[in-house]
Amino acid sequence: MKRWQLITLILLTFISLVGEFFIEHDPNHSTAWWSGFPLFWALFGFAGCILLIFFAKYVFKILVQRREDYYD
Amino acid sequence: MISIIHPSLLMIVGAILLPLLPKVFRSAVFIIASLAGLIILWTLPEGNYLTLNFLGNNLILLKVDALSKIFAAIFAIITIMGGVYAYHLKDAVQQTAALFYSASAIGVTFAGDFITLFVFWELMAAASLVLIWSKKDKASAKAGMRYLIVHLFGGSLLLAGIILHISDTGSILVEHLLSKNSVANWFIIAGFGLNAAIPPLNAWLPDAYPKATVTGAVFLSALTTKTAVYALARVFAGWEVLLILGTIMTVYGVIYAVLSNDIRELLSYHIISQVGYMVAGIGIGTMIGVNGSTAHAFSHILYKGLLFMGAGVLIHATGRSKLSELGGLAKFLPITLVLYLVGGFSISGVPLFNGFISKSMVVYAAGDIHNYLAVILMNIAMVGTFLSTTLKLPYLAWFNPARTPCPPDWRQPVGRGSGGKEKPDAEIKLNPIPINMHIGMGLTAFLCVLFGVAPSLLYQYLPYQVSYEPYTGAHLVETAQILLLTFFGFWVFRKKLAAEPLISLDFDWFYRRPKYFIKRLLVDGVLSVFDKTDKILMKVVNTLIYFGKNPGNTIAILTLKEPSAKYFDYDPNISRPSTLLIISGILLVFVIIIAVVVI
Numbered sequence: 001m002k003r004w005q006l007i008t009l010i011l012l013t014f015i016s017l018v019g020e021f022f023i024e025h026d027p028n029h030s031t032a033w034w035s036g037f038p039l040f041w042a043l044f045g046f047a048g049c050i051l052l053i054f055f056a057k058y059v060f061k062i063l064v065q066r067r068e069d070y071y072d
Numbered sequence: 073m074i075s076i077i078h079p080s081l082l083m084i085v086g087a088i089l090l091p092l093l094p095k096v097f098r099s100a101v102f103i104i105a106s107l108a109g110l111i112i113l114w115t116l117p118e119g120n121y122l123t124l125n126f127l128g129n130n131l132i133l134l135k136v137d138a139l140s141k142i143f144a145a146i147f148a149i150i151t152i153m154g155g156v157y158a159y160h161l162k163d164a165v166q167q168t169a170a171l172f173y174s175a176s177a178i179g180v181t182f183a184g185d186f187i188t189l190f191v192f193w194e195l196m197a198a199a200s201l202v203l204i205w206s207k208k209d210k211a212s213a214k215a216g217m218r219y220l221i222v223h224l225f226g227g228s229l230l231l232a233g234i235i236l237h238i239s240d241t242g243s244i245l246v247e248h249l250l251s252k253n254s255v256a257n258w259f260i261i262a263g264f265g266l267n268a269a270i271p272p273l274n275a276w277l278p279d280a281y282p283k284a285t286v287t288g289a290v291f292l293s294a295l296t297t298k299t300a301v302y303a304l305a306r307v308f309a310g311w312e313v314l315l316i317l318g319t320i321m322t323v324y325g326v327i328y329a330v331l332s333n334d335i336r337e338l339l340s341y342h343i344i345s346q347v348g349y350m351v352a353g354i355g356i357g358t359m360i361g362v363n364g365s366t367a368h369a370f371s372h373i374l375y376k377g378l379l380f381m382g383a384g385v386l387i388h389a390t391g392r393s394k395l396s397e398l399g400g401l402a403k404f405l406p407i408t409l410v411l412y413l414v415g416g417f418s419i420s421g422v423p424l425f426n427g428f429i430s431k432s433m434v435v436y437a438a439g440d441i442h443n444y445l446a447v448i449l450m451n452i453a454m455v456g457t458f459l460s461t462t463l464k465l466p467y468l469a470w471f472n473p474a475r476t477p478c479p480p481d482w483r484q485p486v487g488r489g490s491g492g493k494e495k496p497d498a499e500i501k502l503n504p505i506p507i508n509m510h511i512g513m514g515l516t517a518f519l520c521v522l523f524g525v526a527p528s529l530l531y532q533y534l535p536y537q538v539s540y541e542p543y544t545g546a547h548l549v550e551t552a553q554i555l556l557l558t559f560f561g562f563w564v565f566r567k568k569l570a571a572e573p574l575i576s577l578d579f580d581w582f583y584r585r586p587k588y589f590i591k592r593l594l595v596d597g598v599l600s601v602f603d604k605t606d607k608i609l610m611k612v613v614n615t616l617i618y619f620g621k622n623p624g625n626t627i628a629i630l631t632l633k634e635p636s637a638k639y640f641d642y643d644p645n646i647s648r649p650s651t652l653l654i655i656s657g658i659l660l661v662f663v664i665i666i667a668v669v670v671i
Binding site: 019020060067 | 326327328330331451452455456459545546548549550552553554555556557558559560561562563564565568569572573574575576577578584585587588
């Protein structure tokens with residue numbers, strides 16, 4: 001990654017994280033109690049991404065991945 | 073009344089005329105026919121038209137309302153875009169098939185009765201098959217055959233359902249069905265579900281689409297699954313089973329996509345994932361749910377077409393489709409990268425792109441009925457979509473540090489410029505990209521951004537009037553947090569995502585793998601018994617022959633474990649003792665006989 005790309009990304013992340021404390025929650029947007037936790041969706045994104053990678057690459061892979069000539 | 077023309081009819085006429093025209097006009101006529109289809113269908117007033125009597129049933133060929141109109145419109149739009157993308161194509165078979173395919177899809181959306189719907193449904197399967205077989209290699213021939221068989225099965229389910237439905241109710245109208253106790257309804261939903269690629273009826277899609285032609289895959293990605301989404305929305309809105317299956321689909325497709333090696337297989341699994349949102353929205357069945365599904369189908373057709381176009385450019389340029397064989401293309405295909413990323417941002421639901429304004433509607437609808445498990449799973453699917461489509465695929469295909477710098481002679485003819493150094497891809501050269509491919513991508517990308525920036529352009533044509541505002545502060549922050557942190561997760565573990573040359577088993581295992589066992593049982597098994605018998609018999613025969621040549625070898629044959637030819641030829645050292653023994657034995661017998669006679 002180039003430096004300006006990294007800076008832009010970090011800036012955007014910062015805005016999105018801090019922004020959460022300045023916006024008012026949409027009253028029409030009915031949400032569960034847990035989604036109101038501060039930074040819930042940030043943690044969700046990070047943990048979800050890692051979980052997906054590891055579940056797919058270490059568990060699911062064993063179940064479904066085979067050599068390319070498997071059906072031949 | 074006379075002024076009403078069926079848009080499909082016009083496109084079918086175009087498709088039939090197409091092969092008769094000179095080559096240079098075909099691509100233009102393709103675009104004009106689909107454009108004319110779009111204009112006609114968009115100006116149709118709501119109502120039932122073109123009714124005709126068939127075997128005592130009143131067929132309604134053209135039933136126009138908001139739902140059918142918006143679906144038909146997007147089918148026509150993507151046909152135009154695909155026509156631009158495929159403008160360079162000089163293959164009348166594919167062009168005719170694509171136009172037929174699109175016309176049939178529009179025919180399904182406007183069908184007011186089940187008989188018309190079924191006819192167009194099957195025409196669609198046949199026309200789409202041509203786009204797979206046109207690739208003309210062994211893999212596509214086989215995959216096309218499986219596609220055909222699976223779709224014939226799906227068509228049979230649908231037909232069985234329709235026949236049962238007509239005999240139960242006497243009605244042939246395509247209308248909202250409610251009864252969950254009717255066998256007919258379950259047959260129909262299974263027939264629709266197969267085309268919507270709902271697991272376990274999903275495997276045909278990632279099996280066949282990666283093997284279609286570069287341009288054909290664009291049409292395939294847009295039409296078959298979305299006509300099924302339309303049919304489900306029309307007939308089965310509010311069936312809870314669709315909410316459950318749809319939510320599972322969103323995650324199911326995403327997990328497979330993480331593992332996929334073929335770029336179009338990866339995108340195919342994301343079709344399953346994205347169609348999951350639509351199926352779930354239909355399962356929710358509220359006005360906002362069905363609106364969300366419709367909007368998402370509209371957005372999805374645009375960005376998925378764009379993504380398949382981008383993947384098609386990669387395949388066209390390199391002749392390769394596997395991530396494990398691609399890499400370092402950023403220098404050569406920068407425009408393709410940018411346009412592909414527009415599609416990638418759209419499918420991931422990045423604000424200002426069209427996925428954001430439609431996907432969120434379905435998630436909102438799930439939250440609205442307090443199904444938070446569905447909300448969580450759909451958001452996981454969003455994480456996975458961003459991860460595979462927008463981060464992993466471009467990273468591995470365009471950058472891939474394991475394969476950079478890209479061999480400089482990718483642009484050179486075979487055998488030149490290797491300079492003695494080892495270059496793993498020296499034999500590859502980049503094919504030139506026809507400009508129309510990029511124009512097609514550019515137009516589609518423009519629409520993706522247009523509807524993302526101005527969602528009301530789309531919202532006003534949705535089937536129900538409900539107010540929904542995607543650009544709220546809370547929604548923006550939520551989306552930004554999920555996507556940005558997904559990016560950091562990807563960046564930390566990007567090495568783990570390296571593509572491996574493996575294939576993934578799906579539900580197609582159940583009809584592809586038995587072939588192996590049946591072959592072993594009925595072919596290999598029988599052959600090996602035959603083979604063994606043959607060997608044993610030959611051995612016996614050979615032994616007898618050598619025995620006949622020289623009976624003195626008997627002992628040698630019996631004592632040696634592996635009687636081979638060299639022991640059967642005359643060898644005094646081996647033959648002498650046994651011959652001696654036999655002669656002595658015979659003499660002894662004679663002596664005994666004589667002795668007995670004399671005495």
